[in-house]
Amino acid sequence: MMKAADLDAIRAIITRAKRWDLIFSVLGILSLMLGILTFVVLFIDMAIQGVPRLSYDFFTSFPSRRAENAGILSAWVGTILVMLVTALSAVPLGVAAGVYLEEYAPKNWMTDIIEINISNLAGIPSIVYGLLALGLFVYYFGFGQSILTAGLTLALLILPVIIVATREAIRAIPQSIHEGSYACGATTWQTVSDHILPYSSAGILTGVIIGMARAIGETAPIITIGALTFIAFLPTPPFAGDPPAGMFDWIFAPFTVMPIQMFNWTSRPEAAFTLNAAAAGFVLVFMTLAMNGLAIYLRYQLRKNIKW
């Protein structure tokens, strides 16, 4: 029979262990809060400084040497055009590669190399992509510091994100869908185009949005290709020139993008330019937040609605 003293000792041990449990819970919540709080502080700090600068003029003015006249017109137009090139090149390539790896690829050394290579590409720092673009696109292909160069660079950067998202979306489709399609005599491509792609499109879209949100904020590779920071004009509107040659004038135009404009303003010593940087940063964070939020919402809806 257990003695009272032993019982008390055991109870003491249990209480101590439970106290540590509680301490760790609090520590966990605090750590989580620190992360989330940093984000909130960053957002609020930027809003307090930047929002007063946000006006119609700020969005419709070119950068200027006078801080109070400067705006982000050339920056947001440039961002949209660069993103257009990025999306048009990265999405088809990434989805095609993802489909190949999931639906076609045989199990052999070639597939292994491609898979290891993709996970390795995802780990390469973005500035190295900038160096690649500088050597390859700017000088070797002679694209110069153009929208095309920037768009393609960012496309290479987000390619692994889109490939991985495509593969995950396809993997979520049950095997019975494939088997049903093949049983009806469909070829691999008919199965892919009529079943796999439509069913995985929402998942792929989520990945594309996350990739684009990353591309929008990327600064280092674009600086590395030597993009100008003071652009007080707009490129010719896309597809507006004389066809066929004039339609693509815009992709060879010099440009600036939002993060470059923000970097430019941040590196000036005058306080007034810092406010501009805050305003541009606020717009930038808002854009990436909106895109990430949309992706999270889409994924949530997807998980809720699809029951195979």
Add this chain to the structure above:
Amino acid sequence: MSASASAPPLSASIGAGISDRLSKKASRHVKERIIEAMLFAAAAFSVFVTVAIVYVLVKESWVFFQTVPLSDFLFDTQWTPLFDDAHYGIMVLLSGTLTSSAVALVVAIPLGTIIALYLSEFAGFKVREIAKPFLELLGGVPTIVYGYFALTFLTPILQKIYPDLPGFNLLSAGLVMGIMIIPYVASLSEDAMRAVPMALREGSYAMGATRLQTALWVVTPAATSGIASAYILGISRAVGETMILAVAAGMQPNLTFNPAEPGATITSYIVQVALGDLPHGSIGYQTIFAAGLTLLLMTLAFNLLGYWLRKRYREVY
């Protein structure tokens, strides 16, 4: 097809139709092959990207190392490639990279691990559903914005605590970089912890262990390889991070391991050169490729280490 005997004309037409449709269509086969080849080309393109990266970096660095001996590059203690008295000691830039990364990891590894343990072992379903998207957003903020935050918000606060701190310093950049890396470390570690089978936890609880004891002595050891590869991904992110350092750490090359000083890193040096107007083919232009190659080799080593750890120490359940 026994009925066809009574109506020969009909059966003949059906038979002809069937055999016609069932015959192997060359066009369909060719189309399939072409599509497969195109999809393969898209997948193989990623290998081409890697080859192109290595080719460009090695080609330009090769020219650089014709002028600058490798021993100077590795052991010189000055980095002044743009001055008349040019020195090319990568150690100077490396010290900045290592110092800022160390500061970032001191923040990211403990916080990331605690968050992962909390989310995987302690938090309820609701907390996790809310916290994870928030952490994802933290990882989605553009790094230039973090740089701005480090320079204009964190540095002034640190200067109040430690008045001698210069306006540009590795400390503030490193701290913010640590916050930026938390989501990567936390989410990968958490994935590894959640992959540990429930039976192990149940066994531990059945022996009378508390949640914390289970988390520390059962779940963590079982998830070690995943947690280690999460740390390595964090290190690789820190080493490759550019804009926070370019904005908040100043860009003066400085051989120091003191985070309270300004300093240049490999990445911020590349940005600094790219901002200027260096002619294509000059030695200054080639230095950024040599620096880039160093960076690539470092991240490659970390990636391989992570890959090896995952393979070597993976517990198979």
